[in-house]
Amino acid sequence: MKTKTLFYCTECGNETPKWQGKCPACGAWNTIVERPAEKAARKSPAASRGSALGVAVNRPRTMAEVETTDELRFPTGMGELDRVLGGGAVRGSLVLVGGAPGIGKSTLMLQICDQLCRSATVLYVSGEESERQIKLRAERLRVRGEGLHLLSETNLENVVDAVHTVQPGVLVVDSIQTLYHGDVTAAPGSISQVKECTMALMQLAKGEGITVFVIGHVNKEGSIAGPKVLEHMVDCVLYFEGERHMAYRILRAAKNRFGATNEIGVFEMEDGGLAEVPNPSESLLAGRPEDAPGTCVTCVMEGVRPVLAEIQALVVPSSFGNPRRVSNGVEYNRAMLLLAVLEKRGGLLLGNCDAYLNVIGGLSLDEPAADLAAMLALASSFRDKPVPSDLAAIGEVGLTGELRAVSNLGQRLSEVRRLGFTKCLIPKRIQGKLAAPEGLELIRVANIREALAALL
Numbered sequence: 001m002k003t004k005t006l007f008y009c010t011e012c013g014n015e016t017p018k019w020q021g022k023c024p025a026c027g028a029w030n031t032i033v034e035r036p037a038e039k040a041a042r043k044s045p046a047a048s049r050g051s052a053l054g055v056a057v058n059r060p061r062t063m064a065e066v067e068t069t070d071e072l073r074f075p076t077g078m079g080e081l082d083r084v085l086g087g088g089a090v091r092g093s094l095v096l097v098g099g100a101p102g103i104g105k106s107t108l109m110l111q112i113c114d115q116l117c118r119s120a121t122v123l124y125v126s127g128e129e130s131e132r133q134i135k136l137r138a139e140r141l142r143v144r145g146e147g148l149h150l151l152s153e154t155n156l157e158n159v160v161d162a163v164h165t166v167q168p169g170v171l172v173v174d175s176i177q178t179l180y181h182g183d184v185t186a187a188p189g190s191i192s193q194v195k196e197c198t199m200a201l202m203q204l205a206k207g208e209g210i211t212v213f214v215i216g217h218v219n220k221e222g223s224i225a226g227p228k229v230l231e232h233m234v235d236c237v238l239y240f241e242g243e244r245h246m247a248y249r250i251l252r253a254a255k256n257r258f259g260a261t262n263e264i265g266v267f268e269m270e271d272g273g274l275a276e277v278p279n280p281s282e283s284l285l286a287g288r289p290e291d292a293p294g295t296c297v298t299c300v301m302e303g304v305r306p307v308l309a310e311i312q313a314l315v316v317p318s319s320f321g322n323p324r325r326v327s328n329g330v331e332y333n334r335a336m337l338l339l340a341v342l343e344k345r346g347g348l349l350l351g352n353c354d355a356y357l358n359v360i361g362g363l364s365l366d367e368p369a370a371d372l373a374a375m376l377a378l379a380s381s382f383r384d385k386p387v388p389s390d391l392a393a394i395g396e397v398g399l400t401g402e403l404r405a406v407s408n409l410g411q412r413l414s415e416v417r418r419l420g421f422t423k424c425l426i427p428k429r430i431q432g433k434l435a436a437p438e439g440l441e442l443i444r445v446a447n448i449r450e451a452l453a454a455l456l
């Protein structure tokens with residue numbers, strides 16, 4: 001007889017035969033919990049799944065036999081969301097929208113319902129709020145949505161029944177962690193419930209051509225199964241990021257079966273709900289201090305879009321033996337590496353200094369092109385001399401302090417110029433020819449020492 005898996009990790013879904021303090025797969029602590037015994041007499045989910053997907057389970061077909069229709073896309077009414085989805089929502093797809101509680105997932109979904117219900121029947125199922133609460137929220141967001149169907153329900157079977165009655169073109173489920181499937185004895189939000197419910201919604205999407213948006217909470221403690229365990233099942237995974245107390249929210253595609261995953265959408269949380277930010281660079285640079293030491297602007301590519309970001313640094317003498325290093329928006333190890341290069345190759349004595357690095361607007365920069373600006377911000381704070389406010393810096397820094405070429409330089413420079421900068425520090429050696437935008441002076445430097453000598 002096959003041994004039964006009794007424990008699993010709520011963080012990554014890894015199954016283990018015995019309890020462990022640390023998950024061997026993802027390394028999280030205290031996330032292994034016991035899986036409640038499931039009903040023995042459950043029909044094989046694979047059998048029902050295959051038929052519901054409308055696929056002949058037992059007969060492979062040749063490629064030529066498979067009919068295709070062009071994927072049908074429709075706009076959601078939020079340009080930034082459409083961009084992340086790859087040019088609109090695809091009919092019959094299941095989109096998972098993940099994010100921390102309170103980030104604005106319900107708000108975003110309710111707002112797009114306003115536009116969607118003009119052209120399609122939309123069913124909004126909430127397991128978290130009553131219909132009255134949803135209506136109150138809709139009033140606050142000025143979502144009229146008179147034809148929007150609301151349902152406050154947590155039982156999956158009832159949801160499926162409602163879908164068969166209403167026959168919606170778009171279904172929104174808020175949130176997957178509140179739904180439960182009667183056949184599974186585990187509590188709502190547990191890994192087996194979340195998986196089983198998602199599977200059922202997937203069948204609805206594929207079988208009936210309904211576009212399904214599913215909200216999933218991400219929580220750090222891992223006490224409920226998060227969207228991570230569902231990523232492989234769904235068509236598209238979007239993560240809503242941003243600091244809860246900061247206005248900017250960034251929607252990022254982690255997976256997309258129908259488009260690129262490197263697009264982001266930028267929103268701003270306002271009183272009346274989420275507003276699109278079509279021009280993020282401008283908003284991110286608003287309120288930038290002039291002639292203050294410890295700040296430098298760079299240009300990073302977010303998908304195919306260049307975005308300007310301000311990096312700030314504060315370097316102060318340490319009052320303890322062990323200097324503090326804090327990095328926000330730049331990955332910690334990358335920041336430590338830049339500090340080390342700055343000390344060794346730039347000749348700055350940072351060993352006895354606390355260093356703080358921060359990217360304004362809650363943006364996180366995962367691109368090496370931001371290296372140069374981060375180092376200049378640190379050096380500028382250390383020397384207490386400002387970087388000229390009309391200067392931006394783009395370039396990756398290597399361990400020997402050399403500056404390396406970055407991709408899409410032309411596009412980045414155009415954005416830098418567009419926002420009124422007149423000088424830009426770039427690596428000396430670049431591939432191909434580069435035409436500087438008019439009015440932008442390029443300062444080419446070979447290494448970090450030259451960059452410091454040129455500016456500070």
Ligand SMILES: Nc1ncnc2c1ncn2[C@@H]1O[C@H](COP(=O)(O)OP(=O)(O)O)[C@@H](O)[C@H]1O
Pocket residue numbers: 099100101102103104105106107108140271
């Ligand atoms: N009645 C309200 N008035 C003003 N702001 C609100 C109100 N309700 C919610 N918000 C704001 O909207 C944000 C997003 O809420 P919500 O969309 O419910 O988040 P999520 O669904 O991701 O948990 C909250 O963090 C809060 O700041």
Ligand SMILES: [Mg+2]
Pocket residue numbers: 105106107128174
């Ligand atoms: Mg919510």
